[in-house]
Amino acid sequence: MADETAPPHDLEGKTIVVTGATRGIGSALTHDLLARGAKVYCVVRDAERASALKDEWFRLTHNPECLVVGADLADMGQVRVAAEEIGAKEESLYALVHNAGAWPTTRRETVDGFETTIAVNHLAPFLLTHLLVDRLVAGAPARIVSVSSAVHTRGAIHLDDLQLEKSFSGRAAYCQSKLANVLFVRELAARLADKGVTANAVHPGVVKTDLGREIPRIIRAAVRLFSVSPEDGAAPLVRLVTDPELANVSGKYFHRFEQREPARQALDEDMQRKLWDLSCELLGLAPDAI
Numbered sequence: 001m002a003d004e005t006a007p008p009h010d011l012e013g014k015t016i017v018v019t020g021a022t023r024g025i026g027s028a029l030t031h032d033l034l035a036r037g038a039k040v041y042c043v044v045r046d047a048e049r050a051s052a053l054k055d056e057w058f059r060l061t062h063n064p065e066c067l068v069v070g071a072d073l074a075d076m077g078q079v080r081v082a083a084e085e086i087g088a089k090e091e092s093l094y095a096l097v098h099n100a101g102a103w104p105t106t107r108r109e110t111v112d113g114f115e116t117t118i119a120v121n122h123l124a125p126f127l128l129t130h131l132l133v134d135r136l137v138a139g140a141p142a143r144i145v146s147v148s149s150a151v152h153t154r155g156a157i158h159l160d161d162l163q164l165e166k167s168f169s170g171r172a173a174y175c176q177s178k179l180a181n182v183l184f185v186r187e188l189a190a191r192l193a194d195k196g197v198t199a200n201a202v203h204p205g206v207v208k209t210d211l212g213r214e215i216p217r218i219i220r221a222a223v224r225l226f227s228v229s230p231e232d233g234a235a236p237l238v239r240l241v242t243d244p245e246l247a248n249v250s251g252k253y254f255h256r257f258e259q260r261e262p263a264r265q266a267l268d269e270d271m272q273r274k275l276w277d278l279s280c281e282l283l284g285l286a287p288d289a290i
């Protein structure tokens with residue numbers, strides 16, 4: 001008898017790249033995408049953990065098409081190598097999900113000299129998108145999903161101090177990076193408008209994961225009281241990847257399943273372009289490459 005609770009096989013033949021598949025929302029998302037028949041490239045820094053999860057997902061979904069690509073997203077050289085590895089194997093992609101995220105509470109610099117939060121949460125997805133966009137255009141209709149957060153509303157982009165060298169707080173760095181996610185997809189959507197590739201940002205909800213591992217235990221415990229499960233947090237992402245009704249929706253912000261107006265500062269077109277240009281400058285990319 002057919003299992004009526006099993007997800008539909010609506011991603012058969014589709015290739016999807018997911019970052020941060022080893023924990024929380026990304027792990028639940030990857031399991032769901034594999035269950036739907038997708039081929040999934042998991043870009044992860046902990047390849048050992050990913051390999052154990054891969055075995056577990058295979059046991060649960062019988063889908064062997066899970067490929068682990070090792071990359072610490074705090075290292076732009078490793079992002080480039082990961083993109084090369086995927087690009088060498090795949091001529092076209094159906095979706096790219098920027099899920100990996102970090103919330104450090106102290107200021108730490110990456111090997112490239114960037115502040116870690118902006119590097120992992122904004123610069124790495126910005127670079128990975130540039131390196132894989134040709135594959136997505138070749139796979140059009142295709143989708144890019146960026147996991148932002150409702151806290152983007154409390155963010156500000158410090159164009160003159162993106163690395164927060166003058167004044168750092170973990171909260172300011174995280175909120176800045178999540179605002180950057182929304183500004184990025186809005187500019188990206190405009191640039192990809194006639195290419196058949198959509199780009200949207202999503203707040204997954206308040207989800208019981210390891211994201212706040214550096215936050216004081218008492219605050220974490222209080223937040224956990226009203227948090228949803230990783231599967232529940234992944235569901236809005238699954239929808240953005242799969243829902244046929246969203247095929248032509250681009251440049252939007254979703255608060256879980258509901259399309260909402262993002263914060264006023266995310267609608268600032270001048271800032272969208274300035275952040276784009278600054279990100280290109282930091283990463284050595286041409287500003288009009290997309």
Ligand SMILES: NC(=O)c1ccc[n+]([C@@H]2O[C@H](COP(=O)([O-])OP(=O)(O)OC[C@H]3O[C@@H](n4cnc5c(N)ncnc54)[C@H](OP(=O)(O)O)[C@@H]3O)[C@@H](O)[C@H]2O)c1
Nearest residue numbers: 020022023024025072073074100101149206207209210211
């Ligand atoms: N949880 C929430 O309530 C919430 C709310 C709004 C938005 N979000 C967003 O949801 C996304 C997923 O977060 P989560 O809640 O599922 O957190 P999580 O449980 O901490 O998972 C984060 C994932 O990102 C990966 N990651 C972190 N830094 C990395 C790096 N330098 N290189 C490669 N991978 C890295 C982690 O890999 P490791 O396994 O190696 O650590 C892990 O797989 C994030 O973008 C977050 O900002 C979460």
